Amino acid sequence: MRxxxxxxxxxxxxxAYAMATVFLISMVLLEHYPSSLSAWWLYTTILPIMREPIYLLFAVPGAEIWSATVLLLLVSLFGIRLALRPQQYPRSGFIHAHVALIATGETMGRAAVAQAGLSGFSLPQLLRGDWSLLPLSYSTPGTVIFVLVLSACICSHLTIIKRAYRPDGDQAGL
Known part of the structure; x- marks a missing residue:
């Protein structure tokens, strides 16, 4: 059970990676079917959760929507193998979980600060005294995904720590 x-x-x-893939697919669906209510529902449901990580991915030179979709789909499928065999690939699982944590944490961080403008490093609107606030992009599914990914990161830390203190001397793999 445990x-x-x-x-x-x-x-x-x-x-999280699969959700990012679905977000990219919803963007393509909106391009081809702009009057579809289900395409808009899918897009607006996942938008608060995956907007920042996807825009960050598109900031990489040469990243296009189809290559990003295939990459995220492959990373999601690779994560299933990592979840099923955590002792075999502890470092890969660690990296996989922490990249997802950074991506979902970026969304949570942006949701906590109401700001306007192009600079991500500007002061919050409340501290500057501006009256024009953007709505926060808080979402319950995004919080659940963040907590789940954070828990996966803790599991990856525990796996590495348990492997480091194994009495049979198998620390050469780390």
Whole structure:
């Protein structure tokens, strides 16, 4: 039972990557079917969760929507293998979970600060005294994904720590 729960927790980063893939697909659906209510529902549901990580991904030179979709889909599928075999790939699982944590944390950080302008490093509007505030992009599914990915990161830390203190002397792999 405990192993099943930890496996489900370790699937959190794969869920985040899959959600980013669905967000990219919803962008393509909106391009081809702009009057579709289901395409708009899918886009607006996932937008508060994956807007910042996807825009950050598109800031990479040469990143296009189809290459990003394939990349995120492959990373999500690779994460399933990492979740099923955490002892075999502890470093890869660590990196996989922490990249997802940074991406979802970026969204949570942006949701906590109401600001306007192009600079991500500007002071919050409340501190400057501006009256024009942008609405916060808080979403309950985004918070659940963040907590799940954070739990996966903790599991990856525990896996590495447990492997480092193993009495059989198998620290050469780290």
């Amino acid at each position: 192993t099943t729960i930890f496996t489900l927790i370790r699937l959190g980063p794969s869920l």
